[in-house]
Structures are given as C-alpha cells and as structure tokens.
Amino acid sequence: MGELRLMKGNEAIAEAFIREGVDAYYGYPITPQSEVMEYLTAERPEKRTGMVVLQAESELAAINMVYGAACTGKKVVTSSSSPGISLMQEGISYIAGSEVPCVLLNVVRGGPGLGDIQPAQSDYFQSVKGGGHGDYRQIVLAPSSVQDMYDHVALAFELAFKYRILVLIQSDGLIGQMMEKVEIGEQKKRLSDKEIKEKYDSWALTGRTPGREHNIVTSLELDQAKQEQFNIHLQNKYAEIAEKEVLYEEMEVEDADYILVAYGSSSRICRKTVNLAREKGLKVGLLRPITLWPFPEKRIAELAKRVKGMLSVEMSAGQMVEDVKLAVNGKIKVEHFGRYGGMIHTPEEVLEALETKIIGG
C-alpha cells in the first residue's frame, strides 16, 4: 500500500501530475482550481522530476503552449475552470484536428458567463458535444472522489497516447475543494528524449530521423477530399474508442425498480439517496458514468428493459439527461433533477424528486 494523505482534490491531482512523470504544466489561475498551480509551484517539480510549471499570460496562451509542447510527444497538461475552458476552445479544436495527445482538467463552477465560484456540472454539453468547432470528440473522465482525481491522471495519459486524443478530466468545485484520504502511488520516471523518439517517432516532432520524411503536425488541409478522408479516419478512431473504452460503476442495480444516473459529485450525493430510498423500502440503484464520452449508452439501454424509470441527476438545468433519453429511446420514463448555478442538491432533495417525478409521476 502506498502512502496515505489527507488532500484536497486539486492538490491530489497536482501531486498525480508530478508522480505520473508529466513533462510540463501550463496554466492560468482561476477559482475553484487555483490550488493546482499553487501546489505544483510549492512542490518545486523542476527539482523533483524536472517538470516545467509555467503560469501563462492567459488561458489562450496556456492551451497553445500545451498544443506546441504536446506536438513533441511530451506529456503535457493544463487545468482551468469553466470560463477559462471556454477561452481554450479554439486551441482544443486545433489539438483535435492535429491528433495531439494531452490532458486537460476542468474544475467546473457555476455559469453561464463569469457565473460564480461554487460547484456545478453545467459544462457537460461543452465537454461531450464539443465546445470548439468541427467534427471532433474528446474522451471525458468524471472523477467522483479525491482518490479518483489522483488515479484518473494515469488513466488519462494512457488513453491520450493510445489514441492520440485530448482527454478532459471533468471535476467540479466540490471534488476540487474537499479533502479525503488518498493513497499516493510510486513516482514514474519522465521519458527521456530518446525514449520519446523510439515510441512516437511516427508522428511527433522529435528532431530529424535519417530516412524518414519530416513529420508535420497541423490541423490545416486545404484539399477538401483529403480533409474528408482525414475526418473519416477521425470518426473511425472515435468509433473504436466508443466500442472499447466505456467505463461506469454501479450500485445496487441488480434488483432495482428505479435507477439514478449521476456522475462526479452528484453520484456521491446519489449514493446516499440510494441508501435513504432502500431504508424506505424503495428499490433504487445508481449508475455512475466514469467516462462521459464515450457514454455508457449500451448499459443504460439494457437496464431500460427491466427497470420502471430513470432520474438523471446533475448540477445543471438538464444536460446529461439528453444522452440518457437517447439511450433509453422512449422505453421508460426519464426525467432530470438538479440544483444549479452553484447550488448543490442534498440526498433528500434527490429522493423527493425521484418520488414526485418518476415513482409518483
């Protein structure tokens, strides 16, 4: 067993960046995720592993630094919160169009606009439907505990390099700011330039290799027929990810009459709702998507064959509920419940909503 610490979600993920052997972090401060860069700066990762930590002049600069550095096959990461992530969308689309692997953290806060600094889950559409332009996808992981914040870093980089894709870790102010017990893993070594050249020489900008053509990393292709072929290649890659990389967790679904669908901090609140409902004799279960894209649509379709109704619970006005409805395809009743704008629903409020909107409705 590794070392146990009491950490905030934001601190745990920052420690995980260092231990994962990340080469560079570029970011710009914004509440409720400022502890990420604060922690990194205090830990002096340039001494611990040689990792670069740089405060950029803006979110636009940060995402373009990520883009540039990631073109070289290095492990690169940035973090921000909702308004900052909106500013990064141009760079994110370019990264998708260039098939550059990297990792991004969004500690979501209440919106729209500058909104407030309290927890929210209202960036689901932006994360899973694409906030930038063009036919692209990104893998979206939704941690539900401080331990997940730590563990998802290794998973995110594994997926990013396996598919040459941007992986977004979508957290929120609640998981970022709360402290829990975390088991810290081993320090991984950063890859040397030679190791990076051996692994990624087929696409990365690793310097000249005798006998190979220049690698060009770009999102520009003015020949529309070639651009269509490139898009078909992207779609095939996304189809493979949707087939192979879906992750979810279940609680008490075996005998359930009703299912709550919730991710991240809402899934934590719903675990308590399941317990409260079971105490009242209601057979309620929970499905927690770990990957928001790819979405566990097959599993939801299977469950829809044998349960009576589903309540999608999200700290938003109702975003993920659209994907739950698509998966259920009209077979059973699906409704949304959630507080938003920075307010957090309690387990009791979720139970009330389940009783009025689904069971009694």
Place this chain on the structure above:
Amino acid sequence: MTEEIIIAGFGGQGVLSLGKILAYSAIMQNQEVSWMPSYGPEMRGGTANVTVILSDERISSPVLRKFDTAIILNQQSMDKFEEAVKPGGLLLYDNNGIIHPPTRKDINIYLVEAAKEAAKMGSAKTFNMVVLGAYLKIKPLVELGNVIKGLKKSLPERHHKLIPMNEKAILQGMEIVKEEHLV
C-alpha cells in the same frame, strides 16, 4: 460506524483546521474521511463551516442536510445548525457571544467554555483544540495518540514545537466540558 459532523463558527476561529485535524486523526486509525468546507467570498471575516464525515465504510455524500453532531461556535451558526442535528444527536457549543442558547429537547447538548479557557491558558489559538478535547470526551471516536499523529501530519514541521501546548488544550477541553441537557 459513521459520524457526520458540522463544525461552524467565524473565519479565524480555526474551524477548518479543527475539522482537518479530526479527519487526519481518523486516517491514522485507518478510517474513511471526508472534509468539505464552505468556501468562497463569505469566508473573509464571515462565517466558516466544514462538514466532516468519519466512517468505517466508503463515504457516500459529502454534502448533508442533517448531522449526528453539530459543533457550534457563534450565534449565526447556532441559528443555522441547531435545527440540523438529527434527533438524539449531539450539539456541542461555546457560549462566548451566544445570545440565544440552544433550546431543543430531543438532542444532547453540551457546553464548552473554550474561548475563556484558551484565554486562561494564554493562547487564544488553542481555542479549537479545547473544543476538540470536549468533543472527544463526549464521543471518543479517535484515540488521543492518533490525534497527536494527526497534528504532526497536518502542521508544518516548524510548528511541531506547538504540539505539547495543543495536547494540553485537548486535555483541558476534556476536563471542562459540561452536560446541559441529555435526552
């Protein structure tokens, strides 16, 4: 065992660090913990509160409406959280600045005059440890040895010289806590 606690008072009273030390102590004896602060602009000089959960099992919601224990350190928090104690639960408070003491008859109420005691000890900063001692006397969920280990983990090394004084404050809290009303 699951214990769901709200600790509430003014910013600067050591509310958040009291929760943190309690959480660290529970980790020292292999329990699951969560520590969820209210955060935001209201923390600057205003009220501060933190929800701490200690459990032998995986913790579900870090956000709660009802609590097994409320540790209340100012009037605003009394107004807000007296009602949030589960029937049969515990309310522990310091009466410094309290105009309306708790009135519920279906919960256990204890008083700790921690502000007075800390002043007597000559160190206002040990206030929160007096409160912690009082709580641990009523509910000995973590062992004193683990609290000391927790203090060592949560305090930077340059402050380790303060640990004996904190330990003394905890023992003082255990000594002076008073029953006011039992169910």
